[in-house]
Amino acid sequence: MSVGLYVHIPFCKQKCYYCDFPSYAGLEHLYKDYVAALVREISDQGGLLSESVVDSIFIGGGTPTVLPTHLLVVVLENIKRSFRVAPNAEISIEANPGTTEKTMLQEIRRLGVNRISFGVQSFSNDVLREIGRIHTAETAVDSVVLAQDCGFTNINIDLMYGLPNQSLEQLKRSLLVAYQLEIQHLSVYGLKVEEGTCFAELEAEGALNLPGDDEDEAMYELSIANNTQHGFKRYEISNFAKLSYECRHNLKYWYSEPYLGLGAAAHSFLDGVRRANVSSVKDYIECSRSGKSLVASVEQPTVETAMAEFSFLALRTVRGISIRDFNKKFNNDFFAVYQHRLNRLERMEAILSDGEYVWLTPQGMKFGNAVFREFLL
Ligand code: SF4
Structure with a gap:
């Protein structure tokens, strides 16, 4: 496996x-x-999964690159020691501009990290200030170029739209800068104001100046059209890649393939069971020290929930749901389970099917969540 x-x-x-x-x-x-x-935890879990081959590793956060280089090295060396890592494994790390020094990049590259994902969000300094980022646009450009100089040939940039006081023109310029950097992957996310954040407080006070619905939609359309024009093929609702540079690790999530999460708040999906570690950093350290379980919750989804999750996760991708994989996994006929709902979604022009796959139309992608709800049984 x-x-x-x-x-x-x-x-x-x-x-x-x-x-x-x-x-x-x-x-x-x-x-x-x-x-x-x-x-x-790496050592314990490595022992339990000794039969498995690790073909993708994603070091995420947070900002992994705020750790001193020697601690990142310890993490990487222990993963390699404890797991059977495939020689061609995709090994990604998330980074924020300004937190990656040359020696760090060289060291992690030496230890097999072959993909780096920069959380840039915008190349406009005004926008970056509005959203509380620690870096400037110039630092972001320098960080990407430095990573390229250190041998990284698989680089992602995250950008955002729908941000407070962000204009369509600012998004357009940010996309252009990203294209000029000759990266291989782009993720473009729309802002969602989440509970408990600074933005949620500002919104409650009426002090968050977000673009209107029309402007938001124009930004969404602009990013898709421009990315495609510049050779970034959309393969998931928010993700675009040059040929063969799709993120293999993230595809595992969307195709419901197994993954093991390590660290505080990390989630795992193994043998159809979802598991989450304790989320507090202090609790994680304490549990580990005292030999207590690190697991905060275990969920064995019902067959209906598992079918729905399998379907709507795959629908996030341009490929869509593989009918053969669904039928094999659930020993059931996808069309028998979902035909009524598919008919409705087809009438709404939200999905298409060729009998082997079911996928979202561009219209369906725009209103993904409403479509996904149709798959809940
Ligand atoms: S969005 Fe900002 S605060 Fe959140 S994980 Fe990324 S760098 Fe950290």
């Missing part, structure tokens, strides 16, 4: 105003203890 590894590094220099990820600023004093706990 092949499996993906997700390794969570829950630290950031500063909390961005829109962010509800499990990531924390000001915990530098816990870096060393956290990595020690992570190494224990």
